[in-house]
Amino acid sequence: MAKPKSNILFQILSLGNQADTPFRVAYKNYMFNLFLLMATPFAFLVMCINFYIGEYTLAFFNVAHLSIFIVGYYISYSQKHLDYRPLLLFLGALIASYTAYVYKNGNEYRFLIMIVAAVVLCEKNWQYILFVLFVSLSFVAIRLEELPLSSMSAINIIEKTVKLLFPLSFFSICLYYFKEIYFKNQYKLETAYAELTKNKEERDRILNVVAHDLRSPLSGISGISKMMLADDKVVEDNKEMFRLIEQSAESTLRLISDLMHTNINSVEQYHFNPIELNKLVHQILQILVFTAKEKNIIIEANITKQKIILKADKDKIDRVISNLVTNAIKFSKPGSIVHVSLHANNDFAEIIVKDNGIGIPEYLQGKIFDLFTTAKRKGTAGEKSYGLGLAICKKILDVHEGFIHVESKEGEGSSFIVRLPLKA
Incomplete structure (x- = not known):
C-alpha cells in the first residue's frame, strides 16, 4: 500500500x-x-x-x-x-x-x-x-x-578581486555545464518515459482486445468439449480427442488470464478491505481439492484456529494462494501430498505451500519470479507453464508490502513461504 x-x-x-x-x-x-x-x-x-x-x-x-x-x-x-x-x-x-x-x-x-x-x-x-x-x-x-582600498596598491586590489571572483566564476561555470548536461539527460529520460508509457498503453489495449475477442470462443470450445465428453453416445476414441481439445482450450484461457494480470502493480487497481485469512485459505483449498484428486494428490492443511484479520485485496490474495497451491499440484507426482499451513504472530501472517515434487534447480531459483521467465518447465502430467504466475504473485505481494521466498531442492520438492504484514 x-x-x-x-x-x-x-x-x-x-x-x-x-x-x-x-x-x-x-x-x-x-x-x-x-x-x-x-x-x-x-x-x-x-x-x-x-x-x-x-x-x-x-x-x-x-x-x-x-x-x-x-x-x-x-x-x-x-x-x-x-x-x-x-x-x-x-x-x-x-x-x-x-x-x-x-x-x-x-x-x-x-x-x-x-x-x-x-x-x-x-x-x-x-x-x-x-x-x-x-x-x-x-x-x-x-x-x-x-578593505582599506585607499592604502592598497593597484596590484593588491586586482589580486584581491581575482581571489574573490575566481572561485565564484569557477563555481558558476561548473554549474552552467552541469545545467546543460543535466537537462539534456532529463530530456532523454522524459522522452524515454513517454515512449514507455505509450507502449504500455498500447500493450494494455492489445491485451484487452485479446481477452475480449478470444476468451468467448475459447470458452465455447471448452464448453462444447465438456458436453461431448459427458455424452454416452460418443465413442471412447473420440472422447480422447475432445479431452485434448478441452485441455488446450483451458490452457489457452489460463494464459490469457495470466497475461491480463501482468499489469497489477498499480495501487489504484487494488481494493483494500479487512479480510479473514483463515476463511479465505479454507475456501480456496475446498475448491482446489478437486483439481488435486485428478492426479490422486492429497492436500493436507494446517490452518491455525487463531482468527487472522488483515487489510488486503481479497481477490488478489486469492490469486496468490491459488497459484501457489495449483503449482504445487502441477509439479507433484500422482499419489503425493501437498502441505498448506497458515500461522501468524504479532507482525505478520505466514502461509507455506510445500510439495514433494520435482523441485527447482538452484540456478533457476533466482529467475522464477521474473516476468516471462525462461525458468519454466512442464508439470508431472505434461501441464504447460507460461512463466507468469509467480511473477504475478510477487507483484501482488509487493503492493501489499508482503514477501515471498522459495526453498527448494531439485528432485525433493519446494516450499513457498508468503508473509503478509498484519496492520491495524
Missing part, C-alpha cells in the same frame, strides 16, 4: 507537482520550493530580530523579501506565471546585495544558494549568465568595500 505523504516539508517541496508532471518541470518546482523553504524562516527570524532591536529599515527589507517569497509560494501552488520565477530570484538578489553593501549584514552569502537555484530556474542561458554576473560582481564589491 502506498504510504501517505504527510510530511509538511515534503508537501511544501512538492508544491505544483502532480503524478503526471514532467521530470524537468518537477525538478524546477523542487529547486524553487527548496530555495523558498530555506530562505523564508531565515528572513522571518531576521525580521523579528530587527524589529526587536529597532532596525526598522532593515526589517522593511526583510518584509520585502518575505513578500517575494509569498509570491513565489503562490506561483508554485498555482503553477501560473512560472516565467516570473527568475525575476523573483533576481529581485531577492538585488535586495540582498543592497542591504549587504549598505548595512553590512552578511546577506551576500545567500548568493551561493541563489546561483544553485538559478541554474535550474533560468530557462535561457543569457538569464543565468546575467544573474551570475550580477551576484558575482556584487559579492566582490561588498567584500572590497570592507
Whole structure:
C-alpha cells in the first residue's frame, strides 16, 4: 500500500507537482520550493530580530523579501506565471546585495544558494549568465568595500578581486555545464518515459482486445468439449480427442488470464478491505481439492484456529494462494501430498505451500519470479507453464508490502513461504 505523504516539508517541496508532471518541470518546482523553504524562516527570524532591536529599515527589507517569497509560494501552488520565477530570484538578489553593501549584514552569502537555484530556474542561458554576473560582481564589491582600498596598491586590489571572483566564476561555470548536461539527460529520460508509457498503453489495449475477442470462443470450445465428453453416445476414441481439445482450450484461457494480470502493480487497481485469512485459505483449498484428486494428490492443511484479520485485496490474495497451491499440484507426482499451513504472530501472517515434487534447480531459483521467465518447465502430467504466475504473485505481494521466498531442492520438492504484514 502506498504510504501517505504527510510530511509538511515534503508537501511544501512538492508544491505544483502532480503524478503526471514532467521530470524537468518537477525538478524546477523542487529547486524553487527548496530555495523558498530555506530562505523564508531565515528572513522571518531576521525580521523579528530587527524589529526587536529597532532596525526598522532593515526589517522593511526583510518584509520585502518575505513578500517575494509569498509570491513565489503562490506561483508554485498555482503553477501560473512560472516565467516570473527568475525575476523573483533576481529581485531577492538585488535586495540582498543592497542591504549587504549598505548595512553590512552578511546577506551576500545567500548568493551561493541563489546561483544553485538559478541554474535550474533560468530557462535561457543569457538569464543565468546575467544573474551570475550580477551576484558575482556584487559579492566582490561588498567584500572590497570592507578593505582599506585607499592604502592598497593597484596590484593588491586586482589580486584581491581575482581571489574573490575566481572561485565564484569557477563555481558558476561548473554549474552552467552541469545545467546543460543535466537537462539534456532529463530530456532523454522524459522522452524515454513517454515512449514507455505509450507502449504500455498500447500493450494494455492489445491485451484487452485479446481477452475480449478470444476468451468467448475459447470458452465455447471448452464448453462444447465438456458436453461431448459427458455424452454416452460418443465413442471412447473420440472422447480422447475432445479431452485434448478441452485441455488446450483451458490452457489457452489460463494464459490469457495470466497475461491480463501482468499489469497489477498499480495501487489504484487494488481494493483494500479487512479480510479473514483463515476463511479465505479454507475456501480456496475446498475448491482446489478437486483439481488435486485428478492426479490422486492429497492436500493436507494446517490452518491455525487463531482468527487472522488483515487489510488486503481479497481477490488478489486469492490469486496468490491459488497459484501457489495449483503449482504445487502441477509439479507433484500422482499419489503425493501437498502441505498448506497458515500461522501468524504479532507482525505478520505466514502461509507455506510445500510439495514433494520435482523441485527447482538452484540456478533457476533466482529467475522464477521474473516476468516471462525462461525458468519454466512442464508439470508431472505434461501441464504447460507460461512463466507468469509467480511473477504475478510477487507483484501482488509487493503492493501489499508482503514477501515471498522459495526453498527448494531439485528432485525433493519446494516450499513457498508468503508473509503478509498484519496492520491495524
